[in-house]
Amino acid sequence: MAEPRVALVTGGNRGIGFEVCRQLAKRGLRVVLTARTLPKAESAARTLQADGLAVVGARLDVADGTTVAALARNVAKQFRGIDVLVNNAAILLAENQDLLDTAIDDFRSTFETNVLGAIGVSQAFVPGMIAQRYGRVVNVSSRAGQLVTMSTYAPAYSISKTALNAFTRQLAAATKGTGVLVNSACPGWVRTRMGGPHAPRSVEEGADTLVWLATLPTNGPTGGFFEDRQPIEW
Numbered sequence: 075m076a077e078p079r080v081a082l083v084t085g086g087n088r089g090i091g092f093e094v095c096r097q098l099a100k101r102g103l104r105v106v107l108t109a110r111t112l113p114k115a116e117s118a119a120r121t122l123q124a125d126g127l128a129v130v131g132a133r134l135d136v137a138d139g140t141t142v143a144a145l146a147r148n149v150a151k152q153f154r155g156i157d158v159l160v161n162n163a164a165i166l167l168a169e170n171q172d173l174l175d176t177a178i179d180d181f182r183s184t185f186e187t188n189v190l191g192a193i194g195v196s197q198a199f200v201p202g203m204i205a206q207r208y209g210r211v212v213n214v215s216s217r218a219g220q221l222v223t224m225s226t227y228a229p230a231y232s233i234s235k236t237a238l239n240a241f242t243r244q245l246a247a248a249t250k251g252t253g254v255l256v257n258s259a260c261p262g263w264v265r266t267r268m269g270g271p272h273a274p275r276s277v278e279e280g281a282d283t284l285v286w287l288a289t290l291p292t293n294g295p296t297g298g299f300f301e302d303r304q305p306i307e308w
C-alpha cells in the first residue's frame with residue numbers, strides 16, 4: 075500500500091487552519107499541524123489525535139526564518155517529504171485604519187507574516203515536491219486582495235493578499251509541468267478570531283475549498299484563484 079501523503083499547515087492551532095488539519099487528516103493524510111509555539115501546536119494536535127487522526131504538532135513561526143529551517147530539518151528526518159503545503163497563517167492589523175494613516179510598521183509586520191512567511195515556507199518545502207514530482211500548495215488569500223474590487227478596506231492586509239496572489243502566479247509558473255499545483259483561495263467570511271462572531275460561514279465551510287485544492291487530482295488547475303471551488307477574478 076502507498077504511504078499516506080503528508081500535509082503541512084501553517085497557523086494550524088486555531089480557526090480555519092485547525093479545521094483544514096482536521097479535514098485533511100480525515101481524508102487519510104498525515105498532517106503536520108504547525109503553530110507559532112510548540113505548546114500551541116502540540117495542544118491542538120492532541121485534540122485531533124483524540125479523534126484517532128494522524129496529526130503531529132510542530133513549531134513554525136512563519137515570520138522567523140530560523141524556525142522554518144529547523145522544521146525543514148526535522149521533517150526531513152521524520153518524513154519522506156511534504157506533499158501538501160497550506161500557507162494559512164496570517165495577521166490582520168490596522169483593519170479600520172485609513173491607508174495614509176496606517177503605520178509603516180503595520181505594513182512591515184503584515185508583509186512579514188502574510189507574504190514573506192508564505193514565500194519562505196514554500197522555498198523550504200517546494201523543492202522537495204518538485205524532486206518527487208508531486209505537490210499541492212494552497213495560499214490562503216482573501217477577496218480583500220482582489221484588484222478588481224480593491225477599495226479602502228484594511229490597506230495593509232488587503233495589499234498583502236494581492237502580493238500573496240502574485241506569489242501564487244509566480245510559483246505556479248516556476249513549477250509548471252513538475253507535478254506541483256499552486257493556487258490561491260478565499261475561504262469566504264468565516265467565524266474565527268479574525269472573521270469575528272458575526273461572519274456567515276462556519277470553519278467547516280471556510281476550509282472546504284482549501285482542502286479541495288490541497289487534494290487536487292493530477293489534471294487539476296494551477297495558478298488560479300478560487301472561492302467555493304470556482305475560479306474568481308484576481
Ligand code: NAP
Pocket residue numbers: 084085086087088089090091109110111114134135136137138161162163164165187191214215216217260261262263264265266267268269270273
Ligand atoms: P485566525 O483565527 O486569526 O487564525 C490565524 C492563525 O494564523 C492562528 O493560528 C495564528 O497563530 C496564525 N499565525 C499568525 N501569525 C503567525 C506566524 N507568524 N506564524 C505562524 N502562525 C501565525 O484567522 P482565520 O480566520 O483562521 O484565517 C486563516 C486564513 O484565512 C488567513 O490567511 C486569513 O487571511 C484567511 N481569511 C480569513 C477570513 C475570515 O473571514 N476569517 C476571510 C478571508 C481570508 P496564533 O494563535 O499564535 O496567533
